[in-house]
Amino acid sequence: MNDPASILVVKPSSLGDIVHTLPSVRQLKERWPQSTITWVANTEWLPLIDGHPSIDHVVEFPRKRYRGLAAPLRMGGFLQTLRTQGPYDLALDYQGLFRSAFIARASGAKEVMGMSDTREGASLLHKNNVSVDSTIHAVDRYLQFTREVTGVDAPAVFELPPGRLTAYPLPERFIALHPFSRGVGKSLSAEWVEAFCQAAAPMPVVVVGFSTTVV
Numbered sequence: 001m002n003d004p005a006s007i008l009v010v011k012p013s014s015l016g017d018i019v020h021t022l023p024s025v026r027q028l029k030e031r032w033p034q035s036t037i038t039w040v041a042n043t044e045w046l047p048l049i050d051g052h053p054s055i056d057h058v059v060e061f062p063r064k065r066y067r068g069l070a071a072p073l074r075m076g077g078f079l080q081t082l083r084t085q086g087p088y089d090l091a092l093d094y095q096g097l098f099r100s101a102f103i104a105r106a107s108g109a110k111e112v113m114g115m116s117d118t119r120e121g122a123s124l125l126h127k128n129n130v131s132v133d134s135t136i137h138a139v140d141r142y143l144q145f146t147r148e149v150t151g152v153d154a155p156a157v158f159e160l161p162p163g164r165l166t167a168y169p170l171p172e173r174f175i176a177l178h179p180f181s182r183g184v185g186k187s188l189s190a191e192w193v194e195a196f197c198q199a200a201a202p203m204p205v206v207v208v209g210f211s212t213t214v215v
Helices: 015-031 043-049 076-084 098-106 138-150 190-200
Strands: 006-010 036-042 057-061 090-093 111-115 128-130 175-177 205-207
Touching: 006 015, 006 098, 015 036, 015 043, 015 138, 036 043, 043 057, 057 076, 076 098, 090 098, 090 138, 098 111, 111 138, 128 138, 175 190, 190 205
Parallel strands: 006 036, 006 090, 036 057, 090 111, 111 128, 175 205
Antiparallel strands: none
16 A cells, blocks of 8 residues: 555544544554544544544544434535545544444545444445454454554554543542443443452542443
8 A cells, every 4th residue: 555645534433442443543643654644533522532642633523413314415514524634545444334434435535444344334335344353352453454554563552632621630640430331231330440449549540421320
């Protein structure tokens, strides 16, 4: 592959999925430091990647506006904004769903790549699908995908942007724990959270996120 001048990363959600993709984006930037990297993410996750050292542009995807099968027909404004950041030489679909594949293809990128374990017919919208091991952890699977694209094998490194000021005083160093999930049975129980805090002591633990159910 020729060195891409502009790369589009499509990984709109969710919190854990975006964190899992951070090492891959770092590797893309290390492999092609002169490339411009643009990331498409849902509105609520923008603070997690805005200002990231490996990301040049972030395009907001207002997911709540585009629900249902007719969503692609209502995405004109979003796609126009997305294309303004282009043209893209390479679009990488790390989500692997129809919506993300549609975004990657509609971006107008010269090359659109996804992974072999895509769902909802997403592979039909990719120009090239890379074989990955669907049984391994998401971080390793995304890195496997990225390795095939870049030709570079490097360990996972998680970088985070500096973050935004909050109304709550925080210690200089702490562990952020997000124990909640929308999936049934995926949230950590109060007992698990307590055990984690005890194991991490004396490092402070800040619990973030919210839950719609009692854990």
